[in-house]
Amino acid sequence: MNVLMLISDDLNSWLLENPERYVGRVIAPNLKALAQSGVNFKYAYTSAPVCSPSRTAFFSGVAPWKSGIYNNAQSISTSTALNQDAVLSLAGLFRKSGYATFGYGKITHGWDQKQHWDDHVGHKRDPAPPGAPLAGLSRGEQDWGKIHLTEDQMNDTLGANKAIAVLEEQHDKPFFLAYGSFNPHMPWYVPQKYFDMYPLDQIVLPELKEDDLEDLPPLAKAVSDGLGSFADKVIRSGKHKEAVQAYLATTTYVDTQFGRVLDALEKSPYKDNTIVVFLTDHGFHLGEKHHWQKTTLWEEGTHTLLMFRAPGVTQAGGVSERFVSLLDIYPTLAELCELSPPATIDGRSLVPLLKDPMAPWESTAITGLCDKSKTDLAYVSIRHELGRYTRYGSDEEEFYDTSKDPHEWTNEISNPKYATIVKKLRTLVPSFEETAQPVPSALTAERRKTQNERKKSKKGETKTERSK
Template identity: 40%
Template sequence: MHLNLFNPFRSHKTAFAGLSAWVMAFLMLMFTPASGQEARTNNAPFNVLLISVDDLKDWVGYLGGYEGKVYTPNLDRLAAAGVAFTNAHTSATVCCPSRNAMMLGKRPSTTGLYDNNQWWKATLPEEISMPQYFKEHGYYTAGAGKVFHHTPGNNPPCSWDEFQDQVFDDPWNFAEWSAERYFLTYGYRGPIVPFPDWKPLNGLFPHNAELDWGPIPDKAPEDYGDVAAVNFATDFLTQPHEKPWFLAVGTYRPHLPWHVPQAYFDRYPLDEIVLPSIREDDLNDVPAAGKKLALATAREFEKIAAAGKWREAIQAYLASITFADEQVGAILNALEASSYRENTIVVLWSDHGWHLGSKQHWHKQTLWEECTRIPFIVRTPGITPADERCPQPVDMVNVFPTLVELCGLPEKADLDGHSLAPLLREPTAAWPYPAISEIKTGNMAVRSSDWRYIRYHDGTEEFYNRKTDPHEWTNLIGDPRYAEIIEQHRKWIPDTFAEPVPGKNSFLFDPYAYSFLHKETKVFIDGKK
């Protein structure tokens, strides 16, 4: 079968194999209203379709974060159908804390969930997640792929009526682990195969398990792991459901390793790749705590640059973005062809951004714009105007209270965020809150309309004028001209930060019963309740 990999309406194995081009073109027109708000055709409760894209920074067409050409037709058409927040930021700049903050509606500084080595259900058993709250109020909840963090223990059954685990493209045993240990570490339930002799594809030695890119030999495009999550979602959307539903689906790309089919690389010729603008002295005015975060993965960037593979790496990241965009397109197509189109809220977000050499950094886990700014789009039939941009600063703890209000559920008063419903109705309305991002304990960034303030755990600070210094090259923290506005940003830093909750090694986890037993206190937590 011939696959047109860059048609945003390419069929997946279970989605629209027989639809003709003119039907799909009609669907696209239907999805992008010319003006005004879409009318709801009935008074049925809203369904919720929550789409997460892993490690996706602002390098998408409608945000213009990449100075070259990036192909994201499906994210762009979703932005054209609703409200796209152009100053949206993650609540935490690493996967698990970011997803916990969004799905629990509470910041790391409130919960103590600061890193990937913590289970929210084991340590905070009384917390109610977003899908669980919807489930308790009459919704059928389903999920697939990377929604919470993908490793075992992060998606307790109490949140879901059904859930399909993340399917991985790389079940390679590079440390002679048992299948049980591999499952507990990565969540992969299938057969473990020996580490392949074709790794690393990018030729970088010594090999890093994640720092690789290229198409997996002899792997068909439809067999990549993210397609399994998309197929789950498209199947779900073709079925009748008696209850209103909450469906969450997450793609793993563009998370490392950047293994996607060759056709996606071909879209980005190396001679057309635009390298990020960087300065060798960029860290000179950054305090020691900030330098420590920046230089934590500097060796990876140095290895890539020394091998002359910087352009190749950026090409691979862009290819993975376009691959993820196509997965989003398949889900949107399924929704548009379903009976749920007129009463389904669509929310798309990313868990954090990504550095590709700026601040001498590779990866995530910093508090600069490169790492905090993310795509965030909301489409709500009858409420959101089409093709609108909201410039107000927002972060992801606001999603939970927003969906609660839009769906008419009882207010959940203990959440940290605020409903974005006023901005969905009027995207340029006044908004009194900044966007707040965190990494580890005591490190926080405050992003307002024009400024970025950073406070580290030791009290050291940074301050940037985003209008005149979009690369954040000049730290203004010591400039007396900005003392008053700096003080206005400081007030958003909490007086105290929650102590980190115990790590995974404090518990005995049974992945089959989905229970946690604290090794010292012997407290038993049932993840099904």
């Protein structure tokens, strides 16, 4: 079996059309068709709601609470769990098993065993249009508007072209092909035609609650960014609909690129022996909980898309309502392709759910995060049929009865009605085998001194070489 792995950055779950959370229109015919062609996991969750730790986890198979990697700023090179010889990337497993491996666009972020790719071209951001910021609210990535490039010149389009070229080639051995889009990561710069698909008078905004933060513990309020955040800036400026329009426009652009790759597979001789898996690395806030983008432990930040189509295993139209993790992807692909994964991986194979989407399953949906200023203080959230339980540090907690409160508006942690459920969910919190890794700026003085000495030594060697 070949593998086609498709990964989208920052794409939330709106296109699942769950009326409990969002009732707006999302134009994504290709991804919706893919979901219908195999098994769509309605409740899939990231192991970390940030790009680098999420991708590091599902591509290495090592959970954040073992690697200590929870945010983008951390130093992955210092993670004992990730730097042991036994750890093997997903691409590495396939290459060592005789597969040709190809990777284009945003697949990993910060952790990768680059020697395990036969051909690999990483992601690049498209340049900002002249006159940016176009939305006029913030400099940097928090912007949106019409791009100055043609669609053919955009980097996600070029990445799709490379994936399509692999599918059009003749291969003498099985392949593992991964294609990842940078979009809809901010800034949202796409051709005008995608904006035109979403007239502003038809935009449906996510439902918000003004006093949403009042029943949260202090650390949770800090995670939300709170009042005065960029989310509030967007809402109070009257540009909330414009922002949602831009996000949806970029979503449709991304769907178009994945559709091109899926069409190429359909036209290729590999369509009947290629496993397709599509996922998003985490969720995305568009104002909910007074927050914008990701890095939270609520549904908006943790809920992801996950779809599998495996010839001979899945049946069209399958929908699983079991609570699963992106960590489960590694062992699933290994089992489907009859490969032996390393003992270091976490997660559980989803093959039983691919065969029977409603088979018995104990939730594997656990998400970790760490305090931005105190990297040794880890947070964890358990998503379960019983609801969502979240613990910040050692004693601040949240619990939501998601069957009655899908928006997670009412923190029931102190409600005696849920005491038994909360007690059970507390037992599911994983043991933290390794504390969060330090960010480079938090290096000790001794290590800084050692690094400076090494730099001086290298400079000296360079000068000596030049003199020779």
